[in-house]
Each structure stands twice: as structure tokens, then as C-alpha cells.
Amino acid sequence: MIDVYSWDTPNGQKVTICLEECRLKYRLVPVNIRQGDQRDSSFLERFPNGKIPAIVDHGCQSGRPVQLFESGAILHYLANRSTALAIKGPAEQAAILSWLFWQVSALGPAIGQWGRNAGPDGTAQVEVWFRQEVIRLMTVLDQRLATNDYLAGSAYSIADIACFTWLRRESIYMRRFPFDNLPDFPATRIWLDRIAERPAVRRGLAASATLTTD
Template identity: 45%
Template sequence: MIEVYSWPTPNGHKVHIMLEECDLPYKVIPVDIGSGAQFDAEFLSISPNNKIPAIVDPEGPDGRPIALFESGAILLYLASKAGKLLPESTRDKYEVLQWLMFQMGGVGPMLGQAHHFRIYAPEKIPYAIERYTNEAKRLYGVINKRLASSRYLGGHDHSIADIATFPWLRSWKNQGIELADYPHLKGWFDEIAARPAVQRGLAVLAEQRKPLVSEQAREVLFGAKQYKHR
């Protein structure tokens, strides 16, 4: 059974949804990032970048345990293990992978900055808010254009590219976005949201999610503790 060290965030949801879509057995070990659990030595031995999610698969590809961090790498591993959600042909595979990299390098980091400066930053900085809100709109536009000519991000089949991207777009209001402005994206979004495996994945640890508004949580996530040498 795969051990999933996680918390109900967009990156955590990626892996929860993937496991549900692949019907792989797993158990969740909560890592409360607001209280600083991501800095515990046990978790750091699995995820040296002190970020969720991370997994341990006791039955790795060579029969030995394997530990992985970084959500994109975990999605690729699970796709390989299950033989699902990543095409076999070289052309189709790279069609999917480019959109996975687009999420990892653009959608996640940039929308994360939009969240931070619009909601969490102690000082409202107009330049930063405008910069990352505009970048969010640009990224939504890229996705909308893609989905105007393709049912799914990676092509004609649902894939890890959709699984990686969807959780980050669920907070569109917090990113300064009006979803109705992107009709092709909205149609795709509604279809993905209705998938039973997606709904089950989003329910994982949902009862433990809480607003990150306390001073302790802010210090843990955005203060000096985050940058302490370990």
C-alpha cells in the first residue's frame, strides 16, 4: 500500500486524484503545513525540500521501497505503475508531458504567487498584485486556447496533464479570474470536476483544511522558519 504524505492543497490534491483515478491502494499520512509538520526529520528524509506531497511505495519498480517527492514526478511514477493516464506512443506521450511541464513550471508557481500577494501577504503591494493577477489571466488564456481545439490538455484522452492542472484552477476567484471569460476552459473544468475519482480525491483530508490566517501559520509558511538551514 502506497503511503502518501500530504495535505489538502492543490499539489496534494493532484496525487490524491491520481491514486483514485488509478485505483491504487494508499493510506494518507497528514502533514499539517500550517503547524510546521513539514520540517519534521522523518518527513525531510522523504521530502528534502520540505514540501508536500511525497510518497513511499513499499513495492517499488524493482521490488524494493521507493520514496518520491515533487508532485510531477509522483504523477509520472504512478502513471507508469498503473499503466494509465500517460500515452504509450512517443508522440502522444510528449504531447501530454509538455502540458504537465507547463503546469509545473508556470501554472503552479505563478498562481501560487497570485494567491500569496492577493490574500496572504501582510502588506498589499499593488505592483505585485497586478503582476501576478495579469499572469494568471494570461495562463488561463493559454489553457482556454488549447481547450478550444482539444478536449483535454494533453490531447483527446484524459491524462496526468489534466490531473496536475485542475486543482490549481479551483481557486480562480482568489486569483482574480472570472471563469466565464474562458468558456472552453470552463467546459473542461466542469467535466473534470464531475469525475467521481476527482471528487473522491478532493475529499481526502478535506475536513482538516483550515484558513492559514494565524500568526503561527504565517510564520511557518512565509517567515524565517521556512528559510532556516536544515
């Protein structure tokens, strides 16, 4: 059994989708980040960065619980823990990790900062910078997807899960900055629809949605 400390955000959704894809048993532990649960001492003692998602795996062969935070690290751990999303060989690993790290270091922070700096509380200059950066990153993504069904090549992987939750039409950010207001990214649209149809993706998003109470 894997305990998932989470909230219904793009980073949290990555983990429930991955768990559903891998058919691993898990239980959700809500961490209401709107109320500041992530700064409780009991949470910080285990997960010092004070952010969701985080997991504790009670089912490892060593018999000792394994705990980790950072969504990219969690996805990589879960992919190695199952056969469904197992990484096959160094070439596939190189492609998956390149795009996974790209998401956690560039795409996610840029979209998140754009979201925070747009609107009445943001400054116009910062908003413009992040908008341009998001468009640049989405252009990189779209070019990759124009010649590949998935980010790491022909096979669906944790890199796709990581980017999908941020870019899907219903994400909190894409609801604010609809694709209609952005340049066209045709390959990205097709890729998003293909991933959204996956039964495990639907189950993972539905599981994550049970966490939101406000």
C-alpha cells in the same frame, strides 16, 4: 500500498485524484503544513525540499520501497505504475509532459504567488504582475482547450489532473479570485466541469479533504 504524505492543497489533491483514477491502494499520512510538520527532521531526511506532496511506494516489484517528491514527478510515476492513465507512445508522452511541466513550472507558481501577494500583505505592483501572468497563462490554456477536449489531445491525462486542482472553482485560489473577475475562458470552464464530474476526481478530492483539520 503507497504512503501519501500530504495536506489538502492543490498539489496534494493532484496525487489523491491520480491514485483514485489509477485505482492504486494508498494511505494518507497527514503533514500539517500550517503547523510546520514539513520541516520536521524526520520528514526532511526523506524529502529534503520540505514540501508536500511526497510518496513512498511499498509495492514495487523490486521489493524495495520507492520514495519521491514533486507533484509532477509523482503523477508521472503513478501514471506509469498503472494501466488507467498509462501513456501511449512518444507523441502522447510529449504532449502530456509539455502540459504537466507547464503546470508545475508556470501555472501553479503564478497562481500561488498571486495569492500570496494579493491583499493587505502584498504590494500592488507584484499583485498586478502575477494577475497579468495568470491571465496570460489561462489564455494559453483556453486556446488549447478550444480545439482539444483535454490538454494532451483527445485523452484525459495527468496533465489535466495537475492543472485542474489549481483552477477548479473551489480551489483556495479561485475562491479568492473568482472567474467572474477574470476575462472569460469558455473552453476552460467546460473542461473544468467535465473533469469535476469524474467519480475518481470526486473520491480523490474527498480523500484529500480528510487531511485538513483547521
